[in-house]
Amino acid sequence: MIDVEHVTMRFRMANDKVMSLKEYVVAILRKKLIYEELTVLDDVSFTVNKGEVMGIVGKNGAGKSTLLKIIAGVLKPTAGKVNTYGNIVPMLELGSGFDQELSGRENVYLNGAILGYSKEFLDSKYDEILDFSELKDFIEMPIRNYSSGMLMRLAFSIATVVRPEILIVDEILAVGDAGFQNKSKDRMLELMSGGTTVLFVSHSIAQIEQMCERVVWLEDHKIKMVDTAAVVCEAYREYWNQH
């Protein structure tokens, strides 16, 4: 379902990010435009099978988020390639492209379109989204009047209304008040257990152990271990105990 083949990602870090033409010319003239290469992912390869729930663990800065972005298609790797089969829903950010001036209803369609849903799909799921978000009549108000909790509820309801073939999750999102947090957590677990292929990043090793079949461990921008959840989690815990 997801083939990650020898993916290497390097960022060119200029001494200082050159932002204007003048600075650029000056930098070239002074021959100061030397780039430092920063390798974020180094020859990473693994495969996620259809219907599998794959966890990714690693320290902060190990390259987990970059890897997810590459798989989601937001970033293009410097070398190597990623093949994905099926529609991907990356749950990296909720409420992308919300417009403050538009009403909740208009934002459902806007945000849905950005996430790649079709009009027919949104029409048929609209009531479900409205129900789940518990916004009721507020849905016709411009969202600049929403509280942050209401915003997150709406965003979450839109993002999780699909049954994607591939789901990319960066931490399980639990938003809103306690009631909604439980509801949203259930929704996530339901999505992840519903036969979809899931790529799941979390810092909670307990959650990973509970949810995932196999786990990739990234360490220093490389793959340190790919194995079943039990094996990797065991090793990972041991690693943290030593450090």
Place this chain on the structure above:
Amino acid sequence: MKKRTKQFSIFFLTYVIIAVAFFLIGGEQIQYSLIESNIQPVKGMFPELSAGNVLEQSFYSSSDTLDQISIMTGTYGRENTGTLEFSLLDGESHQSLNQIAVPVYDLVDYGMFTWKFDKELFGVKDKLFIFRVESTCPEGQAPTICYSEPENGVAPARMNNELKDVQFTFQFCGKLYSWFGQSYWMLVAALGGVLLIYVVITIYRESRGKYTLPMYMEGVWKKYGFLIRQLVVRDFKIKYKRSVLGYLWSFLNPLLTMLVQYFVFSNLFKSDIKNFPVYLLSGTILFSFFQEAVGQGLISVLANAPLITKVYMPKYIYPITKVLSSSVNLLISIIPLLIVTIITGEKITLAILLLPFAIFCLLLFCIGLSMLLASAMVFFRDTQYLWGIATLIWMYATPLFYPDTIIPEQYRIILKLNPLYHFIKFVRTVLIDGVSPEPRRYFYCLVSALFICIVGSIVFKKSQDKFVLYI
């Protein structure tokens, strides 16, 4: 397969309908242009042209047909009697082709007399003619004609078979058939043939399960059409969201700008321009669309940085939707333009159906330029400020409120290289003159739009993978 065949048949039928409609609407303008030779300034007069005197002027026709000759006459400010006999002779065989006897009391001192042929002469390009003037007037009551410095390439006039080092002060007019108009049906057939071959190949390839361009475009539309519509609707909805008059501003803005310009410039340029209000309004509307669309498109990639780093969608969607959103505005402001056109007494002719062509070219042009500048903007933030200055220069270099004739001959090339000038001129010809522009104008519009669009797309495509690293 069946669906494809049907789609292509509709496509083909549309092509034929457009080709025929264009031929009918374009009418005479795409067939020929009217050519008038230059009138040279008067230098003097021939001696009195009494009976027995013969004046002859030979000239080469520069047009395909010849239908009138004008000549400047002198009457010495007195009442003359008799007739002047004009005749047009074939330069080789000296055979008379056309003649007319003009009563001399019809002539005006230093006035042009226009002799319109009763039948047009055809197929006369580069042919030599002799224009002969004879007289039946008694001496002392005869008029004469004026002469000018001889032009390059024009043979001097003869008086009673004696060469004079001057030429008649005259002008000949005719039609010059355009290559485009002459070979129109051939071009239509050739393009149709190419399309047909392409269609057949595509159907064949699809039947063998190959991936083709129409399939790709269909896929893109299916996948992103809804998104593009949503983004355009969003932009349009929030544009006037909290203003009292709302969408009415799209209507009022160009009108008010036009009024201001009218009062500021009317004394300066009004007399040189036919229908000054429509002239101003068409320039204002197109230019402000251009300014708004490219200005928005320019920052579109940068402004959507939060989206680009989080969700995947083809990046060209950002500049394209911005230009499309502005074009909604443009379509609304065309309504006041049409209203003003009608109020000022211009007839709305079928030529108005040609407007979409200019708008289409303008859209392509703006999309191309937006892509180009949006890419530049990601890497150099200065682009925005440079663009501000560039549009200012561009605005003054485009004849929006002044007539294009005030630009000296040697700088006309600036106009020719300015695509906006061609788009605006196109619209003005259609609205003010009520006819189709000449074939050249279509060519300039389309080529400049396609050129910028292709350059913009290539630059955008080459740099888009790096965007996310710089925003």
